[in-house]
Amino acid sequence: MSKTSTISPKSIKDISKSSDQLAHVDLKDLPPLPPPYDDMEKLPGFKALSEEAREKFDASLDDTLVVSHPKPATPEEEERLVKGFFSGLEKLFTKENNWTFLEPLTMSMEHCAKCQTCATDCPVFTMSGENEVYRPTYRAEVMRRLYFKHVKKGTKVFNSFQNGGIDGNWTTISRLMELAYRCTLCRRCAQSCPIGVDNGLITHELRKLFSMEMGISPKELHEKGTVQQLKVGSSTGMNPVAIKDNVDFIDEDMTDRTGIKVETKWDVEGADILLIHNAGEFLAWPENPGAFALMLEAAGVSWTLSSDLVAYDGVNYGLFYDDAQLARVAARHLEVAKKLKVKKIVMGECGHEHKALGVIADRVFNNSIPRESAMTLMEEIVFSGKLSLDPSKNDFPVTLHDPCNITRAMGIVEPQRRVLRHIAPQFREMEPHGTRNYCCGGGSGFAIMSGHNFADWRMHISGRMKMKQILEAFGDTDLYSDEVKKYICAPCSNCKGQIRDLLDFYGAKTTSGIYYGGLVELIVNAMTDLSEPFLDWDMM
Amino acid sequence: MLTAWHVLTYLGAALFLIGGAVRIIRVARMPLHLRWELYPVPHEKGKAHYGGSVLEETDWWLTKREVDHWGELVVMLEEILLLKGVWEHNRSLWYASFPLHFGLYLLIGNIALLIVGGIFELSGVQLGVGSMGQVFSFLLLVVSGVGIAGGVMGLFGALFMLYKRLFVRQLRMYANAGTYLNAIFLGAIFLSALVVFGTDANAPQRLATIYAGLISAGNLPHLTLAMQWHLGICLAFAAYLPLTHMSHLFTKYFMYHDIRWEDTPNTPGGKLEDRIAAQVNQKVSWAAPHIQGGGTKTWVDVATSTGAEDDK
Numbered sequence: 001m002s003k004t005s006t007i008s009p010k011s012i013k014d015i016s017k018s019s020d021q022l023a024h025v026d027l028k029d030l031p032p033l034p035p036p037y038d039d040m041e042k043l044p045g046f047k048a049l050s051e052e053a054r055e056k057f058d059a060s061l062d063d064t065l066v067v068s069h070p071k072p073a074t075p076e077e078e079e080r081l082v083k084g085f086f087s088g089l090e091k092l093f094t095k096e097n098n099w100t101f102l103e104p105l106t107m108s109m110e111h112c113a114k115c116q117t118c119a120t121d122c123p124v125f126t127m128s129g130e131n132e133v134y135r136p137t138y139r140a141e142v143m144r145r146l147y148f149k150h151v152k153k154g155t156k157v158f159n160s161f162q163n164g165g166i167d168g169n170w171t172t173i174s175r176l177m178e179l180a181y182r183c184t185l186c187r188r189c190a191q192s193c194p195i196g197v198d199n200g201l202i203t204h205e206l207r208k209l210f211s212m213e214m215g216i217s218p219k220e221l222h223e224k225g226t227v228q229q230l231k232v233g234s235s236t237g238m239n240p241v242a243i244k245d246n247v248d249f250i251d252e253d254m255t256d257r258t259g260i261k262v263e264t265k266w267d268v269e270g271a272d273i274l275l276i277h278n279a280g281e282f283l284a285w286p287e288n289p290g291a292f293a294l295m296l297e298a299a300g301v302s303w304t305l306s307s308d309l310v311a312y313d314g315v316n317y318g319l320f321y322d323d324a325q326l327a328r329v330a331a332r333h334l335e336v337a338k339k340l341k342v343k344k345i346v347m348g349e350c351g352h353e354h355k356a357l358g359v360i361a362d363r364v365f366n367n368s369i370p371r372e373s374a375m376t377l378m379e380e381i382v383f384s385g386k387l388s389l390d391p392s393k394n395d396f397p398v399t400l401h402d403p404c405n406i407t408r409a410m411g412i413v414e415p416q417r418r419v420l421r422h423i424a425p426q427f428r429e430m431e432p433h434g435t436r437n438y439c440c441g442g443g444s445g446f447a448i449m450s451g452h453n454f455a456d457w458r459m460h461i462s463g464r465m466k467m468k469q470i471l472e473a474f475g476d477t478d479l480y481s482d483e484v485k486k487y488i489c490a491p492c493s494n495c496k497g498q499i500r501d502l503l504d505f506y507g508a509k510t511t512s513g514i515y516y517g518g519l520v521e522l523i524v525n526a527m528t529d530l531s532e533p534f535l536d537w538d539m540m
Numbered sequence: 541m542l543t544a545w546h547v548l549t550y551l552g553a554a555l556f557l558i559g560g561a562v563r564i565i566r567v568a569r570m571p572l573h574l575r576w577e578l579y580p581v582p583h584e585k586g587k588a589h590y591g592g593s594v595l596e597e598t599d600w601w602l603t604k605r606e607v608d609h610w611g612e613l614v615v616m617l618e619e620i621l622l623l624k625g626v627w628e629h630n631r632s633l634w635y636a637s638f639p640l641h642f643g644l645y646l647l648i649g650n651i652a653l654l655i656v657g658g659i660f661e662l663s664g665v666q667l668g669v670g671s672m673g674q675v676f677s678f679l680l681l682v683v684s685g686v687g688i689a690g691g692v693m694g695l696f697g698a699l700f701m702l703y704k705r706l707f708v709r710q711l712r713m714y715a716n717a718g719t720y721l722n723a724i725f726l727g728a729i730f731l732s733a734l735v736v737f738g739t740d741a742n743a744p745q746r747l748a749t750i751y752a753g754l755i756s757a758g759n760l761p762h763l764t765l766a767m768q769w770h771l772g773i774c775l776a777f778a779a780y781l782p783l784t785h786m787s788h789l790f791t792k793y794f795m796y797h798d799i800r801w802e803d804t805p806n807t808p809g810g811k812l813e814d815r816i817a818a819q820v821n822q823k824v825s826w827a828a829p830h831i832q833g834g835g836t837k838t839w840v841d842v843a844t845s846t847g848a849e850d851d852k
Binding site: 010011012084087088091095096097099100101102103104106107110111112113114115116117118119120121132135137141158161162163164187190191192193194195196197198201211212213214215222227230231324325327328331344358359360362363364365366367368370372373375376377380407408409410411412413414415434435436 | 571574575578579590593597619624628630710714716717718719788794795800808816817819820822826829830831848
């Protein structure tokens, strides 16, 4: 199917009406990026969804697919799915099944004034050219109408009068299923709501309903994510043997590159710190765990990694879609920490690991080992005087991307900045930043999703605001030249994945010399013990 | 002698209070939820101004948790009285929303002043006689001014809001019959207040006498037609409000304190442990293949299994 101009729903009830596509974004209607990325004709396009995919899956929401649920083969199957949805909807509002979020969800359902104050704070909505289907209140309003019609006690006439009606047919439900995966759960909209309504939470709960009642979720999060992690040990597919081999190789490489003996500690009982990385680092950015090992050894910290199943991977995709999976993964992390009798767990450079283990798991298990952020640990080490650092080794433009889960959801804002101000002379902020940052566009698991043409959606729409911010942060440099290397410090694995894809997609590395990495790499790069720079631009 | 106005007033006030209480009790009885705070959290002493938290500290669980209640109060007052969030994120709507809300606050404030006026009446204080009489006279002067100001601001806000709900595309699309009724209802309250206070110089004094009669279940003076309309609309609205999203009047406290700013850590031996232990022992009935709760498994059962064995 090829659409020539933007389509967006004209009413809430349009979601229930059968049509080829409820929404379509025409690239020419997107807000332009700063030069030299302002000519849409010169940028990669948006691949159309294949006819086969449209034939096989429920794909009538927009231009792409995430959940990719097959179309019901029979009316009976369709009816079963609709029943399953409403059964799940009821369970979302019971304390037995959803004590985890019952209060915030109910409050958000019943008090929205529909003032749209949240809308302009949503990077997906604004950078889609304000397509109605991506407005934070659109999916929330559909959900709200279904709640008042099917769950909330009261007279149907009054509820319909107060809250509007909607047809809960399969067209509505299948579109809602996909629409639950067009929001990165960054919760910037919730920050601006004057009443306290949280549309990000409503999206989160919708995802839970589909997963926990109907067993429907993106395979990247479930089968290849939490299920694989619980079974094999990591969502990367690495088992304990593979991870140890991998880290041996990283240690060797670090030793060769730096001339400093690097040896990662495994399963040290009674260590002060159990460090848990996002295991994606070991495969995609091995210099990050390598730099951690180097820094911790140089600072004389008592630390260990765990080779126990699950405990060497801080990933917990359950945070994005399923409370049961969230609890299962977090339980393994906390069990291993207790087994090793460590004083604390330090969460590596991974935003969602921070939130899942740092605050969410806090009320799932009693008497847990305390958790601390790697940002805090790095600040402590940098200012302890245990490392000899030369900031001039980082004398290139550096900006900081704030992972939503670390800043907005946890209030860890300054440690990473104090480090950067200390070791990076040309550090500059993105605007806005800190707790008002914009999501990278890969939040809530999007960074690992590229099925069908979803990567194009991530690049053109959900990641567009971040790309704009990055370019503006380096606006004082020549963006037409790659001569001056510029560094985006993104202390989060998922954010790095998204930023990597953005820079590749827009050709920003070759056009403007924009690179990315974590925070610990910059610290190690500033260490005077290293005769050669740790950052290798050619390899980045 | 009790009149129909006595009965209607007590009924309207009772429905308002009962409706509000039901909302509050319902929320207060909800189970402890997972932490879902959003920063800045204004009670983070010394850190709220940049959005920081105690989680930035090394070994934060060993540091004494300091809660800045004053910081919370300031943010709440800015939000409630000035609608700061709307000002910052939706300026064009603020020009309608602020006068609407502030007009309502003024009229609510006027009710409080008139209750005081009623007590003066019942206490035998005579207007302008003695120092208390001077205070009483001043009070009624304030009532008159606040009533007119509230009516003007509120009516402007309600009409502007109605206009926006009707003609601004993104507001119209999300509006429904109840949205328009609410704006009309509020507009009618402000208009009738304006007629009462703007056209009758004796209205404050007469209203103080009415409040005295209502407080003491005693005789009521004659209510002018405008007063009858105003009182009738206000009472109907008071009974109606708890049934709508406008009940955020009662629940906003919880949405901020219990959710957005709720960051109490679950420390060993702390106050949350018992509640969490009870909650994770509840039975779940989620039906997906990786859970299969069936109303028999507890959350502990689910969390300590992998889910894979359930597929077998």
